[in-house]
Amino acid sequence: MNLQITPQRTLAETAIIDAFGERLSALPGDGAVMVKRDNAIEAVKAGLPTKRVESWHYTDLRRLLTSVPPHDETANAKAVAPLIEGSTVLSVLNGVASEKPAAIDGVTVQPLAEKLADGSFAPALETYGSDDAIGALNIAFVGDGFFVDIAEGSELEAPLELQNVQAGGQTHVRLPVRVGNGAKATIVERQTGSGAALASSVSQLLLGDDAEILWIIVQDQPETATHFAQFKAELGKNSKLTLFIMNAGGKLVRQEVVVDAKGEGADFKLRGVNLLAGDSHTDVTMVLDHSVPHTTSTEVIRNVVTGRAKGVFQGRINVAQYAQKTDAKMACNTLLLSDDGEFSTKPELEIFADDVQCGHGATVTEIDHNHLFYLMARGIDEKTARGLLVKAFLAEVIEELEDEPTVEALEALLDGWFATHG
Amino acid sequence: MLEIKNLHARIVEDGTEIIRGLNLTVKAGEVAAIMGPNGSGKSTLSYILAGREDYEVTEGDILYNGESILEMDPAERAAAGIFLAFQYPMEIPGVATMEFLKVAMNAQRKARDEEPLKIPELLKRVKEAAGSLNMDMAMLKRPLNVGFSGGEKKRAEILQMKLLEPKLCVLDETDSGLDIDALKIVADGVNALRSPDRAIVVITHYQRLLEYIVPDSVHVLYRGQVIKSGDKSLAVELEENGYAGIIEEAA
Ligand SMILES: Nc1ncnc2c1ncn2[C@@H]1O[C@H](COP(=O)(O)OP(=O)(O)OP(=O)(O)O)[C@@H](O)[C@H]1O
Ligand SMILES: [Mg+2]
Numbered sequence: 319m320n321l322q323i324t325p326q327r328t329l330a331e332t333a334i335i336d337a338f339g340e341r342l343s344a345l346p347g348d349g350a351v352m353v354k355r356d357n358a359i360e361a362v363k364a365g366l367p368t369k370r371v372e373s374w375h376y377t378d379l380r381r382l383l384t385s386v387p388p389h390d391e392t393a394n395a396k397a398v399a400p401l402i403e404g405s406t407v408l409s410v411l412n413g414v415a416s417e418k419p420a421a422i423d424g425v426t427v428q429p430l431a432e433k434l435a436d437g438s439f440a441p442a443l444e445t446y447g448s449d450d451a452i453g454a455l456n457i458a459f460v461g462d463g464f465f466v467d468i469a470e471g472s473e474l475e476a477p478l479e480l481q482n483v484q485a486g487g488q489t490h491v492r493l494p495v496r497v498g499n500g501a502k503a504t505i506v507e508r509q510t511g512s513g514a515a516l517a518s519s520v521s522q523l524l525l526g527d528d529a530e531i532l533w534i535i536v537q538d539q540p541e542t543a544t545h546f547a548q549f550k551a552e553l554g555k556n557s558k559l560t561l562f563i564m565n566a567g568g569k570l571v572r573q574e575v576v577v578d579a580k581g582e583g584a585d586f587k588l589r590g591v592n593l594l595a596g597d598s599h600t601d602v603t604m605v606l607d608h609s610v611p612h613t614t615s616t617e618v619i620r621n622v623v624t625g626r627a628k629g630v631f632q633g634r635i636n637v638a639q640y641a642q643k644t645d646a647k648m649a650c651n652t653l654l655l656s657d658d659g660e661f662s663t664k665p666e667l668e669i670f671a672d673d674v675q676c677g678h679g680a681t682v683t684e685i686d687h688n689h690l691f692y693l694m695a696r697g698i699d700e701k702t703a704r705g706l707l708v709k710a711f712l713a714e715v716i717e718e719l720e721d722e723p724t725v726e727a728l729e730a731l732l733d734g735w736f737a738t739h740g
Numbered sequence: 741m742l743e744i745k746n747l748h749a750r751i752v753e754d755g756t757e758i759i760r761g762l763n764l765t766v767k768a769g770e771v772a773a774i775m776g777p778n779g780s781g782k783s784t785l786s787y788i789l790a791g792r793e794d795y796e797v798t799e800g801d802i803l804y805n806g807e808s809i810l811e812m813d814p815a816e817r818a819a820a821g822i823f824l825a826f827q828y829p830m831e832i833p834g835v836a837t838m839e840f841l842k843v844a845m846n847a848q849r850k851a852r853d854e855e856p857l858k859i860p861e862l863l864k865r866v867k868e869a870a871g872s873l874n875m876d877m878a879m880l881k882r883p884l885n886v887g888f889s890g891g892e893k894k895r896a897e898i899l900q901m902k903l904l905e906p907k908l909c910v911l912d913e914t915d916s917g918l919d920i921d922a923l924k925i926v927a928d929g930v931n932a933l934r935s936p937d938r939a940i941v942v943i944t945h946y947q948r949l950l951e952y953i954v955p956d957s958v959h960v961l962y963r964g965q966v967i968k969s970g971d972k973s974l975a976v977e978l979e980e981n982g983y984a985g986i987i988e989e990a991a
Contacts (some may be wrong), residue, residue, distance in 0.1 A: 536741025596972070687793070694831045695790045696900060697818035697848035706843065710883075 329581055333386035334362050334371065337488065338458055341389055345461055346602065348437035351421075358445070358457035366451055368436075371448045376630040380632050382570050383544065388514050389553040390487025393513060400479045401506050401536055401727045403668065408464050409481035410572070414420040415462045415491035424472025424501070430463035432491050439465070441493060442522060446605075452546040456518040459490035462518075470498030470526065475607050477504040477724075480521075486513025493519045498528035499554070504724075507535045507549075510567075514542035523551040523559070527581060527645050530558045534724070536731065548574045555581030562719060564728060565600050566593040566735045575604040579613040589715045590619040593732065594627035597738035601630040607634075608637045608644040608674075619653040623659035624739055632664045639670035648678040653711045655704070655740070705736045741805060742766040742789075742908055743937040748799035750790050758784045758795070760964035766908075766957075771952055773975060774943045776880040776961035782943045783827050783960070786891050786912045790824040791817045804908065819851030821907030825897040825914050827943075832884040838898070842864055846901055869902040872932075874925055879939050889916035898929045909933065910941045915949040927952030947979035960986055 327335070338359045347355065347543055366383060367374035395412040408427060409416045415429040433439035443460075464480060482491050495505065507521060511541035517539070526530060539545045546567040553559055565571055586606065589735045594600050607613055619631050629652070652661040665678040687705050693703035709732060716728050742765065743975060749759040758781045759862040766772045776782055786796050789802065791814035801808050809817055832840075845865075857865070859945065870877055873895050885893050892916050903911055915923055930940065930953050942953055950958075958974040959966045962983070967990035968974065978986070 389770065402875055443943075467922075604911055620744070688830055689832050691790075691792050691814060692832065693828070693835075693844075694814035695792075696844040697815055697851060698844055699815045699847060700813065702843065702847060703815070704834055707832075710832065713834040 328380060328383070330386045331380075332712065333388075333456070335359065336391060337386070337609070341459065345435040345459065346431045347711045348435065348438035348440070350437045351443065354440060354443040355458050356364050358454040360443070360446075361451070361454040362458065363689070367449055370417065371449050373603060373632070374451070375573055376664070376681065377599065379451060382599060387514060387664040393485040393487045395483040395485035395511060396454070397481060398483060398508065398510060398535045399655060400477075400489045401508060401534070401667065402408045402477050402479070402504075402723050405477040405479040406504060407544055408466070408483060410463055410489075410491050411482060411483050412485055412487070413461050413491055413576045414523065415464055422474070422478070424469045424474065425562045426467040426469070427479070427590045429467050430494070433465050434460070439494075446550070452518060452548050452572065453520065454493065455546065455632070456490050456520045456548070457487065457696075459518070459624070461491050462488055465496070466493070466495040468495070468503055469503045471494055471500045472498070473501065474503035477506055479508060480508070481507040481508040482517070482519050483508070484511030484513055484515040484517050486515050488516045490518045492522065494522040496524045497526055497529045498599070501526065504534070504721075507533065509539060509545060509547060510542060511539055512628065515539070516544045520548040521550065523549070524558055525551060525557045527554040528556050529554060532560045532562070532719070535561070535563045535573070536566070536728075537571065537573065537627055538566045538569060538731065539571070541567065541569055541598060543568050544570045546572050548576065550576045551578070552584060552687040553577065553581055553584035554580045555585035557581060558585045560587040560589065563590045564593070564729060564731065565591070565602070565698045568600065569596065569598055571600040573602045575602070575606075575652040579615065580607070580609045582610050582612050584613045585611075585665040586615040588615070588619075589616040589718065590617075590631070591712055591715055591732075592619070592621040592629050592631075593620065593735045593739070594623045594629045596627060596736075597623045599628045601632070603630070603632040605634045606636070606646075608635065608641045608646065610638070611640065611642045613641065613644055615647075617648040618715055619650040620638060620715050621661050622655060622708055623652060623661050624655040626656070626658040628659070629638040629661040630664075631661070632666070634666040634668065635672050635676060637667070637669040637671050641671050643674070644671060644674040646674070646676045650680045651711075652682045653685065653708065654682060655708070697724060700739060705733070705740055708732075708736055708740065741768040741802050742941070743803040744800070745803070747782070747788070747797065747802065747951065749795050749797045752794055753797045754903070755818070758964055759788065759897050761800070762961075762965050764959060764966055766939045766941060768939055769940065771934065771940045771953060771956045773955035774961055775945065775958060775975065775978055777838035779907050780961045782966040783912055783962050785912045786824050786827075786943060787823060789910055790814055790971060805953070815847070816851075817976045819848050823901050823904060823906030825894075825901055825911040829893040829897055829911040831886045831888075835884045836868070837880040837884045841900070841903060843879070844900070861982060865903060872902070872944075873899055873929055875899060891919060891922050894918055894925065895922065896940060898926050899921050902929060902933070907937065908939050908941070910943070912943045914942075915944055915946060919986075923949065924952060947975050952977050962987055962990065
């Protein structure tokens with residue numbers, strides 16, 4: 319909150335504030351949760367961030383969020399087939415956790431509404447800074463989600479898919495996952511739907527020592543949806559987290575990644591594929607803290623931009639003063655398929671330690687005409703040839719996942735996207 | 741099968757004319773050799789046949805089976821049976837060779853209203869063709885031409901040609917960079933494709949290749965024109981005396 323005079327509210331700000339008044343009595347939570355909600359809505363009342371707020375410079379939320387739909391009780395979202403066959407699916411449909419699936423070995427699942435109602439989740443409802451507009455919006459309205467606890471030492475055979483499916487209106491969901499020491503799992507976070515919703519979703523991962531998680535976020539909202547997402551993680555000693563994000567939809571999308579490598583030996587990999595089309599605006603913003611010595615991270619982001627789409631990647635890496643031997647590398651490469659597409663990259667390295675290796679690079683390219691000619695000279699029509707080259711551009715990040723069904727599923731999504739937008 | 745009539749073409753980017761009134765006719769069943777000094781326009785001609793957009797035809801025509809191909813894009817020309825084995829095959833990172841072969845073969849089949857090949861049949865064909873060229877299947881798992889040696893790239897071009905079964909094959913210096921054994925293997929591959937309904941245009945600097953792939957006609961290209969045509973003895977004469985005499989004669 320600040321003391322400056324609040325400027326006239328936008329339609330969107332007014333709609334959010336009004337919705338809070340209407341929804342409050344229906345939202346779960348004890349006194350502690352309600353205090354958090356009240357504080358959070360105050361932040362919204364102070365105004366949505368504009369481009370003058372550094373972390374929102376490329377995504378002027380106040381200007382870009384032009385309308386906010388009302389909550390829609392009648393919206394009827396349906397679970398979708400899992401990304402990877404054989405996954406255990408937990409779906410949140412239109413903001414409400416559906417029934418739990420049959421028991422999974424080593425996993426405890428609880429609907430988040432219960433933990434809001436009894437107040438046990440209140441301490442976890444925290445924003446990470448005064449510019450955390452998504453966190454604030456979500457805290458104010460969060461209604462449900464799943465609280466997942468993976469027991470120490472358990473290795474999940476099947477991937478666990480957390481689905482968040484909207485069918486219009488507003489949905490505000492949280493997906494906290496606690497992973498015990500030494501546990502291993504693949505977790506898929508599906509952000510999808512069919513309506514012109516305003517969706518906010520916050521994932522919170524607590525990774526125990528020596529735990530290993532592959533977390534795959536697939537966002538393919540319709541081109542009318544506004545999608546605000548946050549992925550927050552804390553990494554224990556010698557733990558490994560690979561976060562793969564595919565954005566392939568939405569009208570206004572912001573995906574924040576907030577990771578704290580707070581255990582020595584922790585390793586974080588971020589791999590991102592942004593497929594941007596139409597008039598969409600997609601922003602991936604990462605803040606990564608290397609808080610202790612001997613932690614490593616690499617971030618590789620590949621973007622394909624067509625139409626008049628705009629994309630943003632902000633990658634901020636903070637290396638604390640005593641976090642010696644940090645090794646961090648960041649790359650962001652964009653393939654522009656149209657003249658009107660745009661991608662802005664902003665790497666930021668804040669390094670207070672002296673014995674570290676940090677680097678970053680960004681490129682923007684177009685399809686290589688010589689390559690295109692070669693493929694076409696073998697009888698491959700232009701669209702297919704371009705598709706092959708787009709896939710080639712992304713292949714490295716996708717194939718790095720190695721697991722064949724996962725790679726195939728992501729490539730199928732890519733093919734589908736390219737068939738409509740390429 | 742191929743008739744090039746008074747062809748003039750220039751580089752789109754800077755307007756430089758490279759092909760300056762070129763005439764050439766190649767009949768079905770014929771093997772024609774094109775020779776000529778460096779920079780005379782041999783590769784440019786091959787690119788124009790394949791439809792590369794960096795060049796613009798300003799005059800004349802190219803007829804393939806009696807019809808102009810100037811309005812066709814490279815993929816349409818390839819599907820119609822025109823194949824260019826590149827002098828410098830391009831490396832395409834991220835595209836697996838095998839996947840590329842599959843897409844190319846099926847794209848051409850589709851353009852001819854044929855059913856796509858099933859994977860086992862496709863593999864069988866690729867294995868056979870690769871075997872006949874002494875190529876290791878492991879190479880085909882790698883990205884297209886990436887890290888292939890000069891000779892391996894040339895072999896990969898011939899492999900594609902065998903699999904795609906084109907009607908008009910244009911080989912741009914396929915012999916350069918090949919050792920003697922590879923040269924024989926590649927020549928055998930080309931000879932196996934000789935047939936009454938297929939024409940082959942071999943661009944080369946060396947008589948040696950023409951001992952293995954014996955041409956029906958030899959054409960000398962100089963400054964964007966065919967300045968002399970003859971039979972295989974012309975190649976022998978060039979090998980002995982170089983281009984100077986012929987260039988003077990034409991001037
Ligand atoms: N895209 C281009 N841009 C600039 N110059 C070009 C281009 N393409 C061809 N040229 C020029 O046109 C001329 C003919 O080139 P081309 O490659 O066709 O010769 P070539 O007969 O194949 O020679 P070589 O025997 O060395 O392969 C050369 O002077 C070359 O530099
Ligand atoms: Mg040449």
